[in-house]
Amino acid sequence: MALLEVKDIYKSYGNAQILKGISFTMEKHETKVIIGPSGTGKSTLLRCINQLSPPDKGQVWLNGEEITNPKININKIREKIGFVFQDFNLFSHMTALRNVSIGLEKVKKIEKEEASERAMDELRKVGLEIQANQYPGQLSGGQKQRVGIARALAMDPDIILFDEPTSALDPELIGGVLDVMRSLCGKVAMLVVTHEMGFARNVANEIIFMEGGVIVEKGPPKEMFIHAKMTRTREFLGRIGTLYGEEEKGG
Amino acid sequence: MAVDFFQFFLNSLPDLLNGLGNTLILTFISITAGFFIGLTLALGRVYGNKIIKVFCIGYIEIIRGTPLLVQLFIIYFGLPSVGVVFSPMQAALLGLSINSGAYQAEYLRGSLQSIESGQMIAARSLGMNRRKSIQHIILPQALRISIPAWSNEFIYLLQYSSIAYIITVAELTAEGKFIAAPTFRYLEVFTIIAIIYLVITIISSEIFDRIAKHLSIPGIGAQERARPRLV
Numbered sequence: 001m002a003l004l005e006v007k008d009i010y011k012s013y014g015n016a017q018i019l020k021g022i023s024f025t026m027e028k029h030e031t032k033v034i035i036g037p038s039g040t041g042k043s044t045l046l047r048c049i050n051q052l053s054p055p056d057k058g059q060v061w062l063n064g065e066e067i068t069n070p071k072i073n074i075n076k077i078r079e080k081i082g083f084v085f086q087d088f089n090l091f092s093h094m095t096a097l098r099n100v101s102i103g104l105e106k107v108k109k110i111e112k113e114e115a116s117e118r119a120m121d122e123l124r125k126v127g128l129e130i131q132a133n134q135y136p137g138q139l140s141g142g143q144k145q146r147v148g149i150a151r152a153l154a155m156d157p158d159i160i161l162f163d164e165p166t167s168a169l170d171p172e173l174i175g176g177v178l179d180v181m182r183s184l185c186g187k188v189a190m191l192v193v194t195h196e197m198g199f200a201r202n203v204a205n206e207i208i209f210m211e212g213g214v215i216v217e218k219g220p221p222k223e224m225f226i227h228a229k230m231t232r233t234r235e236f237l238g239r240i241g242t243l244y245g246e247e248e249k250g251g
Numbered sequence: 252m253a254v255d256f257f258q259f260f261l262n263s264l265p266d267l268l269n270g271l272g273n274t275l276i277l278t279f280i281s282i283t284a285g286f287f288i289g290l291t292l293a294l295g296r297v298y299g300n301k302i303i304k305v306f307c308i309g310y311i312e313i314i315r316g317t318p319l320l321v322q323l324f325i326i327y328f329g330l331p332s333v334g335v336v337f338s339p340m341q342a343a344l345l346g347l348s349i350n351s352g353a354y355q356a357e358y359l360r361g362s363l364q365s366i367e368s369g370q371m372i373a374a375r376s377l378g379m380n381r382r383k384s385i386q387h388i389i390l391p392q393a394l395r396i397s398i399p400a401w402s403n404e405f406i407y408l409l410q411y412s413s414i415a416y417i418i419t420v421a422e423l424t425a426e427g428k429f430i431a432a433p434t435f436r437y438l439e440v441f442t443i444i445a446i447i448y449l450v451i452t453i454i455s456s457e458i459f460d461r462i463a464k465h466l467s468i469p470g471i472g473a474q475e476r477a478r479p480r481l482v
Contacts, residue, residue: 050376052372052375052376075375075378075379075380076378077378078375078376078377078378079377079378081376082376083373083376085369085372085373087369088369089367089369089370089372089373090370090373091370091373091374091388092370092392092468092470092471093391093392093395093468102377102387103377103378103379106379106383106387107377107378107379107383134469134470135468135469135470135471136470137468137469137470137471138469138470139470151373151377155377155378
């Protein structure tokens, strides 16, 4: 049984059809990267998965349970689906530690003290122990995003959805966030929308290339980067490769 | 003259203090009751379904669209004709609370809507339901943002509670009238009263400022706003 099964998802906003039949599956602890031009529906797809914006048509299954079923307790399901946002969305009035512990306390009903301890462990994993008592307004973008990742991790999810986690960061801060994500590889399933081709190439089990609301092509990074079948995939990878060219060789 | 004024001041003091007591009761109770009314209306207007929204908007617009004095007259002089009778103090408290509720609702609505929607989305993504997200994430921030507006509202209520004088509540301004009328010493009496209002206004703004500073979130807000100085 697959961890996540996305079956023929459709989504429109007004007259604009964003997703036109998206299907794929993910196994436990797998990392998949979604790439594609802007406005292609990558973020929408992530939001359809955790039901922040439920799809118009199609199903999403998590651990053999259909979570697109309106009768399901979606709050319970969302505990199992972490979400990391492009612009962090940290809770401004809470310290880094509290940002991470609040979910444990209010959703998982864990005692405040234990929740804080566990939150501290998560902050340690992302290298932010020292910043535990700082507020989001006092952190750099990279630190904020690592808090965002710790917040998602603390809930002990089966899968974490990353929505362009490094797009809002200064170039020199991207590395730290990608390192943290790399360290999670194989411990929790990750579905990552990103333009970081180095990360995609080195970390992903599979790359999904989306354009115009459909999956154009998907496959292991080597196949995709070296001999993609579709012309459109090659064009896109070629262009983005020139953009990010030098960085990815290191990764 | 000075001695005479001092004697007069001492003689009027008990009445003035009595009036001040009623003014403060009016102010504190109506700002508190108005807060709960306002918070309910603001939450209803921002997060409620269509029916709740329409109700809240209706309340807010009707109350803000009619003069406080007219509202007091309806409560105090009008309602008895349908069998609902209030004492002057009750009528004033009710009127000021209902009125302040509408204004506070609008301040709070602005604050609620100023919190980036991303934080709500993040809370929901953690598995918090709507109520918890509002309670733990949105409200604590919105209430902080509202503090300057409350400072205004408090001063407004302090001063405009004097309108209760018209429905015979013996608050500060009314006491002033009682003291001044038989002696014609309007200038002295109302100068003293003006000073009392002024002092309380200054003290209360200072207190609200301190509360705001104390509750400000590090990294945002007044305390951290270090402006570059032009030398």
